[in-house]
Amino acid sequence: MTDRISQQAAAAKPAEPREDAVLAGYRKSIDNIDAALVHILAERFRITQAVGAYKAGATLPPADPAREKEQIARLRRLAEESDLDPEFSEKFIRFVIEEVIRHHEKARNGDRSERS
Numbered sequence: 493m494t495d496r497i498s499q500q501a502a503a504a505k506p507a508e509p510r511e512d513a514v515l516a517g518y519r520k521s522i523d524n525i526d527a528a529l530v531h532i533l534a535e536r537f538r539i540t541q542a543v544g545a546y547k548a549g550a551t552l553p554p555a556d557p558a559r560e561k562e563q564i565a566r567l568r569r570l571a572e573e574s575d576l577d578p579e580f581s582e583k584f585i586r587f588v589i590e591e592v593i594r595h596h597e598k599a600r601n602g603d604r605s606e607r608s
């Protein structure tokens with residue numbers, strides 16, 4: 493790549509995503525946020541495991557639809573205030589709660605079986 497035409501061709505070529513400094517800067521922030529999400533979810537599941545053990549001991553049902561309805565409505569409101577799609581927020585929390593209930597059912601069955 494020493495002649496002028498080759499140099500011009502190289503200059504016109506868009507940078508590979510991995511070599512783009514602006515994109516790399518954004519991705520650094522995305523990586524930090526993703527790490528925080530994993531830590532937050534780990535803490536949420538740590539406490540819901542304790543709730544599952546408590547419910548199993550107290551013979552309380554694994555799921556509480558009234559509580560879920562309140563949480564979904566609250567998170568939809570928060571999403572709207574934060575310019576996040578409320579539909580996405582509802583889908584996300586339902587996905588998480590479904591997994592929590594699966595854990596609670598396992599805890600109730602002495603970790604022998606799962607729902608479905």
Ligand SMILES: C=C(O[C@@H]1C=C(C(=O)O)C=C[C@H]1O)C(=O)O
Pocket residue numbers: 540543554555556557559560563588589592593596
């Ligand atoms: C954690 C609980 O158990 C279930 C899981 C929920 C959740 O992950 O937020 C909410 C309600 C219940 O269906 C609870 O009853 O508080």
